[in-house]
Amino acid sequence: MHKKILFLKKYLKDPQSIGSVIPSSKFLGKAIFKSIKELDQANIIEIGAGTGAITKHISSLNPLLVEIDQEFCDLLRQNYPHLKTVNSCALEQLKKVDERFGLVLSIPLINNPFKLSFIPIISTLYGQGLLKWCVMYTYGLNDPLGEVNFQSKVRRRFIMKNIPPASVWVYS
Numbered sequence: 561m562h563k564k565i566l567f568l569k570k571y572l573k574d575p576q577s578i579g580s581v582i583p584s585s586k587f588l589g590k591a592i593f594k595s596i597k598e599l600d601q602a603n604i605i606e607i608g609a610g611t612g613a614i615t616k617h618i619s620s621l622n623p624l625l626v627e628i629d630q631e632f633c634d635l636l637r638q639n640y641p642h643l644k645t646v647n648s649c650a651l652e653q654l655k656k657v658d659e660r661f662g663l664v665l666s667i668p669l670i671n672n673p674f675k676l677s678f679i680p681i682i683s684t685l686y687g688q689g690l691l692k693w694c695v696m697y698t699y700g701l702n703d704p705l706g707e708v709n710f711q712s713k714v715r716r717r718f719i720m721k722n723i724p725p726a727s728v729w730v731y732s
């Protein structure tokens with residue numbers, strides 16, 4: 561319950577960056593895990609880990625967690641002491657990547673200025689062969705990474721049991 565209240569508090573403070581009123585459901589977390597398991601193995605970076613609603617389901621894959629909010633980072637470190645958590649803007653962290661990785665993206669892109677800087681960085685990393693794949697969810701109907709020239713892109717799953725319902729997109 562504490563996580564839900566904290567999440568709602570953060571949402572009321574900054575709705576654009578948080579994107580939803582409650583953390584993702586276990587159904588969405590499981591769908592993300594399943595989607596990752598269908599892809600090539602890679603070091604994983606999860607950006608926008610929040611209270612760890614997705615992390616909980618992928619923690620066995622040892623993701624590097626990146627989260628901009630200090631209080632969320634404290635919670636992540638407490639709950640996932642075996643994982644490395646970086647308190648930073650995802651853009652800064654992505655600029656430092658120098659080995660192949662898979663990306664789990666939880667940062668809302670709809671009406672978020674973050675997207676403007678994120679798309680060119682992702683395009684460059686994919687072009688360099690460093691970004692192997694990306695798994696993300698969206699509450700919208702459209703392809704959220706339509707501007708990036710991925711070889712393969714598919715709306716892999718639709719999860720009704722989430723608030724709001726969400727599509728899982730897989731890019732590789």
Ligand SMILES: C[S@@+](CC[C@H](N)C(=O)[O-])C[C@H]1O[C@@H](n2cnc3c(N)ncnc32)[C@H](O)[C@@H]1O
Nearest residue numbers: 578579583584608609610613627628649650666
């Ligand atoms: C929709 S919430 C997702 C939280 C959690 N992964 C879930 O699914 O419930 C988006 C998260 O992204 C974080 N975030 C937003 N902008 C960010 C940025 N530029 N860099 C890193 N994290 C960011 C927010 O603080 C928030 O925790």
